[in-house]
Amino acid sequence: MSREVIKNSKRWVIKIGSALLTDDGRGLDRSAIAGWVEQMVALRQRGVEIVLVSSGAVAEGMTRLGWSERPTAVHDLQAAAAVGQMGLVQAYESQFQKYDLHTAQILLDHDDLSNRTRYLNARSTLTTLLQLGVIPVVNENDTVVTDEIRFGDNDTLGALVTNLVEADGLVILTDQDGLFEQDPRKYPEAKLVPQASASDEVLEAMAGSSVGGLGRGGMTTKVKAAQLAARSGSFTVIANGRESEVLGKLAAGDSIGTLLTASQKPLAARKQWLLGQLQLQGKLVLDDGAVKVLQQSGRSLLAVGVREVQGNFLRGALVACIDAEGSEVARGLVNYNADEARRIMGQASDRITEILGYQGDEELIHRDNLVTL
């Protein structure tokens, strides 16, 4: 089956779960980490950008605190995660350093990605890091949320990050070879699913609710994550992180693991997602020049082309761009709140700092967050 979609991809979110990262509950498996880092460096040399989503903080924290048994109280797990996160980032940082690469710690929760202001902030930080050639290392912010601690849910976070950075694909490394038609632990003869559409309903039944030991995200959360990733047109691969050179093999198009494909092209998916999930919170009346620019060249909307700002909205809100006659030409997520937008409208972007007193985004709506109608 064709793996061209993976071979041709340029931006991956790679999710590594607790079950793989920990040495059977004895803290982080540093030699395994060294192996994945080496593979990720090779991927980068092939021109693939990487965002890493990694668990393992609780396990490392338990070791550091000398706890041999996983505590049951959530606050103890959170404390362990806070201690262990230090070791987790240290492990990645020291390995990547060998290749002269920097890492960055990003702690997120689901709310960060559904709140529009935070969404734009997280997005611009992550894309800036990628431009700088840094490897972002993302984990759930266990101090304030406990989805992963409770539900084993870093798969979902991986998918949301995939949407956020518009990655081509989400690669979920786990301790199994992929998704099987039946639970391979009960049915040793079970067949691996090499490829399917992420939206295929049969997958959820196949995934069942198999729940592993240390990592508690079963196959069901992985299938759901693939469906989420597909919203931005991204594929998902579920593969065995212990297979030698697993990342290189995937990048070369080898048929390993399970590939779950998105049914829509990235752009169409993203437009639908942008338009579908948010309510309009304001309007920007554009001058004729800006209308032309948006319609003809698909460029970003600059403040200079706006004549009037209607409504009261926050940074990250969905606003309509209308022409002088009131017909809508585009919709997008705005980088400034209504008050700021009023102050900078009609002005050149290089005056924004002087007017607002801080240096924000150059565009009022970035083209990536803009859909012309």
Ligand code: GLU
């Ligand atoms: N985010 C946590 C971690 O990285 C949770 C994992 C767990 O519950 O074991 O360790």
